[in-house]
Structures are given as structure tokens and as C-alpha cells.
Amino acid sequence: MVRIDAAAWRKRRGIARLLDALGAAEGLTRYVGGAVRDELLELPGSDLDLATRLRPDEVVARLEATGIKAVPTGIAHGTVTAVSDGRPVEITSLRRDVATDGRRATIAFTDDWAEDAARRDFTINALSADPVSGEVFDYYGGLDDLAARRVRFIGAPLERIAEDHLRILRLFRFHARFGAGEPDPEALAACTARANDLMALSRERIADELLKLLGLPDPAPTVAIMLDRAILAPVLPEISSARQAGLEALIAAEAEAGLEPDPLRRFAALLPADPVIAEKVAARLKLSNKARKRLACAVARDSSGSPHALAYRVGRDCAVDRLLLGGRTVEAKDIAGWAIPKLPLGGGVLIARGLAEGPVVARTLQAIERRWVDGGFPAGDALEQLVADELARAGAAS
Structure with missing residues (x-):
């Protein structure tokens, strides 16, 4: 018989109190899903979920009677979120599907554990465990599939x-x-x-x-x-097999640079090097504005020149994306931890030093910024000399 360490699980914050409220000792409630699967695979634990023979209104009543906060996050589908000692846990009443349309299901409640397990997608996700004995229940061959990594x-x-x-x-x-x-x-x-x-x-x-x-x-x-x-x-x-090699190279570059996997960057590797296409794809998938901009920036793939200058101009995330997509792993790692500096002067400083107000101020500031970036962000005397040079040039031009 396969078991989990029920005593250890019960010691998790807020769990013992919750199990007692939901009648785990009477067989009314079990651990289900990913947490059981991952424990058996000795993987870091997933969020803890519970399934129960109790109906949602009974769950809410029991929780409130014990002083545990009940949040009706999906009560129409049988799900209540309990907040026990600050820990949120989803509790779902046993269900069976009455009708489905490929996107959502109409459900009815049941007290049959096997019937509830039958509506889950994969055998490895249909495992449940008794919170008292730790016994794992497997109705559809999930344990064998776990062993076979199937x-x-x-x-x-x-x-x-x-x-x-x-x-x-x-x-x-x-x-x-x-x-x-x-x-x-x-x-x-x-x-x-x-x-x-x-x-x-x-x-x-x-x-x-x-x-x-x-x-x-x-x-x-x-x-x-x-x-x-x-x-x-x-x-x-827009995604074709032609981009597969790019994804593989990027994954290798991330590992070489010691950087965490980034799904948006990897998505960029699969798309054509066309920001317009990337924008359209991101809009179609309704990604956030931030994600859309980053995706469009990354697919441009232009990582030429100084990596620090690139990061200043397009932002650190996009610079890391482009450098990794271009195979410049050492520079990508360097940029990932770099704090982008800010030009330590503005138009007011130039005016105070004698530059006439007007468009010339913006042009001069832009010229200073370009030289500052291209020169590796100098400070002190080097920056002062750069500013003086550009002020002199602007004064002569005016």
C-alpha cells in the first residue's frame, strides 16, 4: 500500500484545524491532485487542495463555526477557499459532469470518490490521500503511470x-x-x-x-x-518548426549564463524576427501591455554594440533577451544584475550654465546623453568635459 507521511502534512500551518473542521477523521475529506502527485515524485510541493463529500454550504458552515474564513471563490462549481491561520486552501465538493461544451462543464455533486476522480484529466492528477492514515487512493492507474513517467x-x-x-x-x-x-x-x-x-x-x-x-x-x-x-x-x-533550433539554443544559453528560464523570452525565440508580427500575436493572446512591448522588443534580435548601451536604450529585460537570443551569454549574465544609471543632469542645468532656452536645450541634452552612453557612462571630470564640449558646440551653433 502506498502512503504519504500524513503526520508531517498535518503539521503544515493551518492544516490540522482545517481537517478537523471538515471531518477528515470520519473519511469526509481527502488531499487531492498535484500535492499528492508531487509528494510521490519527491518534488517540491504544489499548493495543497482538498476534496470533500460535504456540499459547499456545509463546508462554509463548518468553517465559520470553527472561526476559519470561508471565501466562495467558485461556489457554483463546488469550490470554497478556506483561509486557515493565514494559509489559503481550496476545498472542492465531490462532483460529476452532467454536460460539457469543450470550455466549461455543468456539474452535479456526488459522494463517490471514484466518480469525482473520473472527471479529472490525467491519471496522475486523480490520486487522493487520506489525511489520517496517509493511504493513497488510485482508481485509474495513476501510480503505475507515475512510475513509468507517463x-x-x-x-x-x-x-x-x-x-x-x-x-x-x-x-x-x-x-x-x-x-x-x-x-x-x-x-x-x-x-x-x-x-x-x-x-x-x-x-x-x-x-x-x-x-x-x-x-x-x-x-x-x-x-x-x-x-x-x-x-x-x-x-x-506564426510558430514553425524552423524556429525550433532557436528555442534550443536559447535554453542552452540561459543555462550557460546561469539565468532562470523565462517563458516570454522563449516565446520570442519561436516567433519570426519581426516586431510587427510579435505585436499582433501578443494582442491576439491578450498579453499585458508590458509583455507585448517586451516580446516585440526581443524579437528584433539586434544585440550589436555595447551590452550596457543596449540595456540603457531598450531596457534591461529586453537587452538580456536579445543578448541571449544572439548567443552572447557572458554579457547577458553581466547585464542581468546591472543597475541602469540615470543621466545626472537635465535641461535646467544647461540653461543655468548659459544655454539659451528653446529647442537647442533638448538637442544638446540628447547629444550629451548619446556621448555619455557611448563613452560607457563616465562620471566626474570626464562627464564635466563632455558637457563643456557640447555646451561650447551648442553656443557656437547658436
Whole structure:
């Protein structure tokens, strides 16, 4: 029998109080999902989630009676967030799907653990554990799949994809994180056949899954499979197999520079070197304005000249992106920890030193800034000489 260390889990902040309130000792509540999976894989723990036979109104009543804050984050779908000793924990009543349309489900409550597990996407995500004994319950072969590092749909893959089209992308993300070798053949065939279903999803959901995938330590082999199978073609035709080598080179450059994986930078590696296209893709995926600007800046890929001057002109994040995309790993690492200086004077200083007010002030300040940046950001006497030179030149010109 497989078990988790129930005693250790109970010692986590706020958990014992919460389990007692929800009748864990009577078998009413269990740990579920990613936390159980990751514990068995000896990975850093996921957020702790609970499932319960109690209905949402019963959950709220029990929590409030114990003085635990209950937040109805998704109560229509059976989910209540408990805040126990400052720790948020999602609690979901056991459910079964009544109807689905590929984006959302109509649910009914149940008290059957296996029925609730059946509505989850992959066998490795359908594990649950008793909070008292630590016994792990596995209704669909998730333990064997964990041992084999295999990501497999519960039931018929085509049916599971029809219930929620996002499961196509989740299959590849979970394979990149937990899988070994090639994806499950039946799952891969179903995702390939139903790739067009992604068009029915909101672009925000697609962006979220894609960036989660790209943020994993090494998603390149999985991305290669996705491109070979044209999984992304219906929603992101701009990404082609021709850019796969760029992604692989970037991942290697990040590792060499000792920098953390960056999903937005990796996304840039997959796009053509065209800021206009990047802007359109970012707008389609409804990325934030900050992310749109960075993506468009990164895909330009121009990292010529001094890396410090580049960082000053385009910003540190974009400079690191361009340097890594250009294979300049040592300089990228240097720039990543560099505090960009600020030109220590403004137009008022120039006027105080005798420059006439008007357009000449802005032109002179720009000339000083260009020389200051190109000269490596000099200070002291060197900066004073630069300013004096430009003031003299501006005075002569006027």
C-alpha cells in the first residue's frame, strides 16, 4: 500500500484545524491532485487542495463555526477557499459532469470518490490521500503511470478533449514536466486529430498554458513534437518548426549564463524576427501591455554594440533577451544584475550654465546623453568635459 507521511502534512500551518473542521477523521475529506502527485515524485510541493463529500454550504458552515474564513471563490462549481491561520486552501465538493461544451462543464455533486476522480484529466492528477492514515487512493492507474513517467488521459482521450479542449495543451505541458520519452501514443493521436478544437478556446487560456509550458526547465523536446504534429498551427500559425533550433539554443544559453528560464523570452525565440508580427500575436493572446512591448522588443534580435548601451536604450529585460537570443551569454549574465544609471543632469542645468532656452536645450541634452552612453557612462571630470564640449558646440551653433 502506498502512503504519504500524513503526520508531517498535518503539521503544515493551518492544516490540522482545517481537517478537523471538515471531518477528515470520519473519511469526509481527502488531499487531492498535484500535492499528492508531487509528494510521490519527491518534488517540491504544489499548493495543497482538498476534496470533500460535504456540499459547499456545509463546508462554509463548518468553517465559520470553527472561526476559519470561508471565501466562495467558485461556489457554483463546488469550490470554497478556506483561509486557515493565514494559509489559503481550496476545498472542492465531490462532483460529476452532467454536460460539457469543450470550455466549461455543468456539474452535479456526488459522494463517490471514484466518480469525482473520473472527471479529472490525467491519471496522475486523480490520486487522493487520506489525511489520517496517509493511504493513497488510485482508481485509474495513476501510480503505475507515475512510475513509468507517463501522462495518460483517464478514459478515452477523444472524449476527454471534447469535454475540455484545453486538455490538448495540458497534455503537452504535463508531459514536458513529468513525462519521459515519447508521449502516450493514444493521447498524442487524439491531440493531433483534435488540434483545431483549440480555436474554440479563449486566447487568454491558450497563452496561460503555453507560457507555463515554456517556463519549464527544458520544454524544447515537447515543443518539437507539438510543431511536428501542427498542434499550435490553428491558433499560432506564426510558430514553425524552423524556429525550433532557436528555442534550443536559447535554453542552452540561459543555462550557460546561469539565468532562470523565462517563458516570454522563449516565446520570442519561436516567433519570426519581426516586431510587427510579435505585436499582433501578443494582442491576439491578450498579453499585458508590458509583455507585448517586451516580446516585440526581443524579437528584433539586434544585440550589436555595447551590452550596457543596449540595456540603457531598450531596457534591461529586453537587452538580456536579445543578448541571449544572439548567443552572447557572458554579457547577458553581466547585464542581468546591472543597475541602469540615470543621466545626472537635465535641461535646467544647461540653461543655468548659459544655454539659451528653446529647442537647442533638448538637442544638446540628447547629444550629451548619446556621448555619455557611448563613452560607457563616465562620471566626474570626464562627464564635466563632455558637457563643456557640447555646451561650447551648442553656443557656437547658436
